[in-house]
Amino acid sequence: xxxNDEWLSCYRAPDANTRASWSGRDDGAAVDEQRWHQAIRLIxxxxxxxxxxxxxxxxxxxxxxxxxxxNQGRAGAAEGPARLRARMASLPMINxxxxxxxxxxxxxxxxxxxxxxxAEAVERIVRSGALVFVLGGGHDQAFGHFLGVARGRxxxxxxxxxxAHLDLRPMPASGPNSxxxxxxxxxxxxxxxxxxxxxxxxxxxLGNTELMFTRAQHAAASIVDADGFALDMLDVVMExxxxxxxxxxxxxxxxxxxxxxxxxxxxxxxxxxxxAPDAAFRRVLRGxxxxxxxRGVEIAELCPPLDIDDRTARLGASIAYEIALTIxxxxxxxxxxxxxxxxxxxxxxxxxxxxxGDDQSPEHRRGVDE
Ligand SMILES: [Mn+2]
Numbered sequence: 001x002x003x004n005d006e007w008l009s010c011y012r013a014p015d016a017n018t019r020a021s022w023s024g025r026d027d028g029a030a031v032d033e034q035r036w037h038q039a040i041r042l043i044x045x046x047x048x049x050x051x052x053x054x055x056x057x058x059x060x061x062x063x064x065x066x067x068x069x070x071n072q073g074r075a076g077a078a079e080g081p082a083r084l085r086a087r088m089a090s091l092p093m094i095n096x097x098x099x100x101x102x103x104x105x106x107x108x109x110x111x112x113x114x115x116x117x118x119a120e121a122v123e124r125i126v127r128s129g130a131l132v133f134v135l136g137g138g139h140d141q142a143f144g145h146f147l148g149v150a151r152g153r154x155x156x157x158x159x160x161x162x163x164a165h166l167d168l169r170p171m172p173a174s175g176p177n178s179x180x181x182x183x184x185x186x187x188x189x190x191x192x193x194x195x196x197x198x199x200x201x202x203x204x205x206l207g208n209t210e211l212m213f214t215r216a217q218h219a220a221a222s223i224v225d226a227d228g229f230a231l232d233m234l235d236v237v238m239e240x241x242x243x244x245x246x247x248x249x250x251x252x253x254x255x256x257x258x259x260x261x262x263x264x265x266x267x268x269x270x271x272x273x274x275x276a277p278d279a280a281f282r283r284v285l286r287g288x289x290x291x292x293x294x295r296g297v298e299i300a301e302l303c304p305p306l307d308i309d310d311r312t313a314r315l316g317a318s319i320a321y322e323i324a325l326t327i328x329x330x331x332x333x334x335x336x337x338x339x340x341x342x343x344x345x346x347x348x349x350x351x352x353x354x355x356x357g358d359d360q361s362p363e364h365r366r367g368v369d370e
Contacts, residue, residue: 010117012063014042014103021082022101024090036099037089043100045121049128054098055327058130059085060121061104062137062144065268067111068301070177071169073138073268078107080302081135087310087317097328100130105144111176115144115184122148126295131327133320134298139167141300142181142253147188149251149295156189157295158197158248160241160288162281163255164204164226164271166212168219178268178301186219199244201237201284202226202258202275220244226258229275229284234350237284242347245293252288252297254319256312263315266307277315282322286351289326297323326351 022037029038043049043058052058061081068077081104102125105118118134118141125132126149134145142161150156159182161167168186169179176184182198189196198221205225216223222244224237261270263277275281288294299316307313 006113007117007120008046010105010108010114011045011121012104012106013044013046014101017082018042018085018101018103021085022089031093031095034093035089036091036093039093040099040101043102045102045124049100049102049124049130052098052129054096056098056100056130057133057324057327058100058102058125058128059133059135060102060118060125061085061135062114062118062141063104064107064111064114064141065138065303066107066114067138067140067176067178068268068303070111070174071179073178074303074306076303076305077136077138077268077301079304080137083304083307083310083313084135084299084302084316084320087313088320091317091321091324094324094328097324098130099324111140115140115147115176118144119147119151122296123152126152131294132296133323134296134300136298136300136302138178139163139253139255139300140176140178140181141298142167142251143176143184145253145296145298146181146185146251149249150188153249153295155249156185156192156194156196157251158199158245159185159251159253160199160201160245161253161255162201162258163253164202164207164257164269164274165255166200166203166208166216166221166223167255168212168215168221170215182219183215196220197244197246197248198222199241200224201241202229204271204274207269207271226273226275229280231280231283234280234283238287238348238350241284241288245348248293250288250291250294252285252294253300254298255300256316257301259315264312266303266312267301268303268306277319283350283352285319285322286326287348289323290330290351291348292330
């Protein structure tokens with residue numbers, strides 16, 4: 001096996017089990033009746049994916065909790081991707097969106113090897129023009145995600161991380177774990193003389209030692225703590241995001257432990273007073289996507305064995321739907337140059353398309369044709 005093919009030992013192309021995860025309610029096969037399990041296409045990344053012309057989301061699972069266990073966390077995140085697929089299966093299809101499932105990266109011997117394999121898969125997807133969507137999986141996936149986008153685009157992306165934790169732990173002698181992904185990205189940027197752009201949103205003071213905040217300061221990271229997630233604070237949040245990201249492309253990470261344990265019990269480290277998946281969170285997420293600079297998104301740390309009635313998996317699937325709907329309905333800025341939306345890759349605003357009080361129906365505000 002050549003060095004370039006090493007990642008294949010961690011790659012599991014979509015198979016009968018992948019197909020079986022995508023099963024759900026069937027209301028009919030007409031375009032306007034379909035659900036995600038009827039529209040999803042399985043793609044084997046051992047062959048280069050075709051170029052995507054329509055808005056396309058390409059899922060890749062990170063079926064590993066190796067890094068969570070190495071970080072003294074509770075195991076189970078390896079089952080995250082399959083559970084997310086199962087909960088996304090019955091979501092209603094969104095017009096003109098293409099959904100691809102590229103299978104899974106599975107853990108073998110080391111976290112680093114698993115991250116490298118994810119980077120290979122992500123790079124292929126990014127080169128095809130699709131939006132990468134990593135289904136996790138331990139949060140060590142964030143470095144593989146970052147690395148794949150950096151290689152695929154030729155420049156490192158800014159990292160926007162919704163997380164109770166900073167995940168900037170010093171690298172242990174034993175190698176990376178689920179607490180070190182942004183340390184790795186920071187090191188990578190230093191090695192390549194590139195700016196490290198890191199924004200941590202929804203951070204918990206009590207979820208991080210003083211050392212983590214000191215390291216964040218050294219890394220010139222922007223931090224918005226959990227109290228910043230309120231509608232009347234959105235301007236401040238978006239200013240922090242814009243100042244740190246500059247004009248870079250973006251990888252978005254959503255560690256489900258950013259949410260309160262009442263919403264997200266199924267994670268290795270639940271957060272009692274985390275943020276709510278409410279309008280403030282959704283506007284920040286949509287604002288990022290509307291910038292057209294997001295190349296990859298990920299949901300991390302879903303731990304199905306610790307979940308209650310699939311609550312956390314359903315939240316993950318709902319976030320995936322929110323992302324898909326936004327991607328499919330980003331306003332076409334080139335169509336009319338006369339309004340306030342005439343910059344195609346400009347500042348990131350807290351998106352108001354669905355939450356302001358105009359007189360259109362929610363469907364029409366989001367531009368979805370039924
Ligand atoms: Mn994390």
